[in-house]
Structures are given as structure tokens and as C-alpha cells.
Amino acid sequence: MTTIASVKQAFVEKRRFFRYRANCQARIEFDDLTPPRPCTILDISGGGARIAVTSPRDLPLEFSLVISGLNITRRTRIVWRSDDEIGVSYVGIGNPDQGRRKRNKSPN
Numbered sequence: 001m002t003t004i005a006s007v008k009q010a011f012v013e014k015r016r017f018f019r020y021r022a023n024c025q026a027r028i029e030f031d032d033l034t035p036p037r038p039c040t041i042l043d044i045s046g047g048g049a050r051i052a053v054t055s056p057r058d059l060p061l062e063f064s065l066v067i068s069g070l071n072i073t074r075r076t077r078i079v080w081r082s083d084d085e086i087g088v089s090y091v092g093i094g095n096p097d098q099g100r101r102k103r104n105k106s107p108n
Helices: 003-014
Strands: 020-029 037-044 048-052 062-065 072-081 085-090
Touching: 003 085, 037 062, 048 072
Parallel strands: none
Antiparallel strands: 020 037, 020 062, 037 048, 048 085, 062 072, 072 085
């Protein structure tokens, strides 16, 4: 018989990054003139975060997440939504060239 604990443990072991409880204040910033929306980062990892936010179904697929007081901004993409939380992954993780400017080689 499979227990809930063994299923949960199997799921956690498949994550690429270890998650840390955060419970820190942040804000969601949009690409248009929409005012930033406050949120709470519940847990965070090297690959993404779980965020508590009001009306998560109204959020766009991608936005910037700003961690208050730390001056850290990450571009994120929503990977799941519930009634009061979202899960996001960082855009560009696993692809170090994404978002970088490509240099033009000068002809020599």
C-alpha cells in the first residue's frame, strides 16, 4: 500500500532544485502600465518559487518578480495556478545565453 508520505517523498526527489521556505514580501511587476501587485513568496528555489497572490488567474503568463528589500528581480513564467497561489519558473534558467546580447564578430 502506498502512503501519502512515500508519494510526497518521491515527488520531492524529482525536483532539480531544493526548495527553501521563504515567507517574504515581494511584488509582481508587469510589462504594461498595470500597477505592481503585492505578493508573498512562500518557498523559493534555484529554479522557481511558490507565491501567494490575490486573483492569480488574472496574471499574465510572464512577469517580473521583485523581492522587497533585497533589490532582486527575476523574470518568471507561471507553470501552475490555484485559487490563491501560483508556481513560477525563472525564465532563462538552464539556458545561460537567453537574455544576453550576442556580440557581432568584427571581420578581421
